[in-house]
Amino acid sequence: MPVVQQANDRNGILVMTVLFTIIIIAVVVLRFYARHITRAGYGADDWTALAALLFTLGLNGIFLGATIEGAITGHSPVVDGWPVTIPLEITAQKYKYAFQTTEKWVFGLIKISILLLWKRLFGSSKRFRVLCWVMIGITIAWTLAFFFTTVFQCGTRWSMNWAPIGIFLTQCIESLDVLTVFAATDIISDLIIICMPVPLIWRLHLPTKKKVALNSVFLVGFFTIGAGIARTYMYLVTSYDKESNPDFIADFTLCILWSEIEANVAMMVCCLPTLSPVVGKFASSLRTTPLGRWFPLTPTEKHSHEMSEDLELSVASKLRRKQPSRLSSDKQMLWEEGQGTITTAGYSNTNELPRNNRTILARTDISTTFEARDSDSL
Incomplete structure (x- = not known):
């Protein structure tokens, strides 16, 4: 032994x-x-x-x-x-x-x-x-x-x-x-x-x-x-x-x-x-310094940045399901035409998502009505 x-x-x-x-x-x-x-x-x-x-x-x-x-x-x-x-x-x-x-x-x-x-x-x-x-x-x-x-x-x-x-x-x-x-x-x-x-x-x-x-x-x-x-x-x-x-x-x-x-x-x-x-x-901060400009990102640093996005993807998806987008009322645009097609658009003011300072979420709601309209009122 x-x-x-x-x-x-x-x-x-x-x-x-x-x-x-x-x-x-x-x-x-x-x-x-x-x-x-x-x-x-x-x-x-x-x-x-x-x-x-x-x-x-x-x-x-x-x-x-x-x-x-x-x-x-x-x-x-x-x-x-x-x-x-x-x-x-x-x-x-x-x-x-x-x-x-x-x-x-x-x-x-x-x-x-x-x-x-x-x-x-x-x-x-x-x-x-x-x-x-x-x-x-x-x-x-x-x-x-x-x-x-x-x-x-x-x-x-x-x-x-x-x-x-x-x-x-x-x-x-x-x-x-x-x-x-x-x-x-x-x-x-x-x-x-x-x-x-x-x-x-x-x-x-x-x-x-x-x-x-x-x-x-x-x-x-x-x-x-x-x-x-x-x-x-x-x-x-x-x-x-x-x-x-x-x-x-x-x-x-x-x-x-x-x-x-x-x-x-x-x-x-x-x-x-x-x-x-x-x-x-840290890699991003290094690139902003005069010394950092002389050092290209290594493959490891690139992979770390990419992995950060990938690993948070499921978390973001889960939060999106729990936090429906809320369209701000003061940023809507509306037009009426023809048989009354009404379209609204706006931006999401949800701030709970990861990396929200780099992400834009948008939702467009389109609804169609068939109400008759008086041409004189337009």
Whole structure:
């Protein structure tokens, strides 16, 4: 069986966690800014992403605390192929319990936020909306089931959750099997959620290049799946092959490290599909500066601008159905002629649509009457 390579660079891990924290805060702020500049309104997906951010920040705080106290990158003395209990092992067990209970909410909320975003963008399909709600229900059940299983893994004997690893494994539920099932179902659900909009995109009447560009935004979520696979591998190797990997604290470091990476990458992936308006606005602003005139738009920037329009199309269509155009009464033009054909025209003063400062909506109503008219009255 393989012996996993240990992670010993404490300073590097601290820097990584701080950078992750800054990045995830930035992407969520930019997500809300993108909603503001497109005037699309804040939705349930945005508020769920904000809740996921708060739990992820809590997760990062737990990870930082464990690293500062030495539980992350620490080591257990090994005698006769089994780790010797030291105070640092108890500390590691406490942080593991806090981390594993918090991560269930992080992963669950991120999945729900992405599903709500899919429903918002592609909600014109009733079948797709139903699929989104089914997946949301499954995700909620999945989150609650693993959260309460982790909280009560030792029943109400709370101190057993941070007992020495030998006592914990014999007195509590089969936590290794629970973690394995959790990691495997996490990967499977991520794969389903990420691939859900792909068939809809390929059915759009768009050039193939644009379809590929749109899919690339969603499929960036495979980075999250990659981190999940790495975490699952660490679970399997370190948990079921103790003879080759007897250092409990070092194994704890690897498993928690990959969970931390997966959670923060998932938080970024959750917000990336919403940031194209910000990229387009930044590119447009750059073109207006003297320096910007020397830099042509790259294909990525062009695709970002095009994707912004495409992703908001279904939202705009939904709003148009809910907000019928209102023709202003003072901008109407009327003429009467012949048998009384009356035509009215005007502009829409609806201001709820995305990008309304760049969109003109018009409606013309034509009605025909057959009333006889006195020629003297004309």
